[in-house]
Amino acid sequence: MHASKPDAAPANAQFNPLIRSYLVVTIGLSMALSIIGLPLALIWFCGVGQWWARHYFDLLQCELGDRTLRFRKGILFQVEKTIPLENIQDVTFIEGPLLRHFHLSTLKFETAGHSAGQAHDMHLTGIIDAHEFRNRIIEAREALRAQRVRQAAAGIETGAVPTETLERIATRLDEIAALLRDRQGA
Numbered sequence: 001m002h003a004s005k006p007d008a009a010p011a012n013a014q015f016n017p018l019i020r021s022y023l024v025v026t027i028g029l030s031m032a033l034s035i036i037g038l039p040l041a042l043i044w045f046c047g048v049g050q051w052w053a054r055h056y057f058d059l060l061q062c063e064l065g066d067r068t069l070r071f072r073k074g075i076l077f078q079v080e081k082t083i084p085l086e087n088i089q090d091v092t093f094i095e096g097p098l099l100r101h102f103h104l105s106t107l108k109f110e111t112a113g114h115s116a117g118q119a120h121d122m123h124l125t126g127i128i129d130a131h132e133f134r135n136r137i138i139e140a141r142e143a144l145r146a147q148r149v150r151q152a153a154a155g156i157e158t159g160a161v162p163t164e165t166l167e168r169i170a171t172r173l174d175e176i177a178a179l180l181r182d183r184q185g186a
Contacts, residue, residue, distance in 0.1 A: 012064075107125075
């Protein structure tokens with residue numbers, strides 16, 4: 001049995017402080033687009049938006065570990081998402097005119113096992129050196145996949161079957177035995 005490699009120190013993403021201004025502008029403009037939201041937009045631009053954006057920015061966290069990517073945001077309602085690196089299929093880099101104006105970009109993650117209609121995707125806006133962070137995520141994912149291939153190859157060479165596979169087989173056999181008992185009893 002191979003000793004597992006100690007976990008590498010997590011990499012924390014740093015967020016650009018300009019995300020605060022971006023959030024104030026985008027949310028305020030969204031409010032101003034409706035007649036009902038116009039008074040709220042005035043209140044938003046007069047100070048509430050700056051207060052909210054400052055606190056939101058202070059609570060943003062993104063951590064790249066050796067097996068997962070964890071993102072945390074929110075003030076009243078905190079959201080924490082964790083994506084296993086092995087599930088990340090693609091990392092898309094997005095820049096639009098408004099994002100470019102604030103020198104920001106968004107990283108969008110496409111993950112395995114989720115349909116397009118579900119809200120399990122993750123968008124990270126405002127990471128400093130987003131291209132480099134994207135590359136680090138992809139490198140960590142590839143390193144994890146290579147490690148799994150090496151472990152599987154080592155298991156095949158020694159004739160060992162992974163414990164989780166044996167547990168799944170045992171569970172399935174128990175289910176089959178229970179079905180056979182039920183049929184015999186009927």
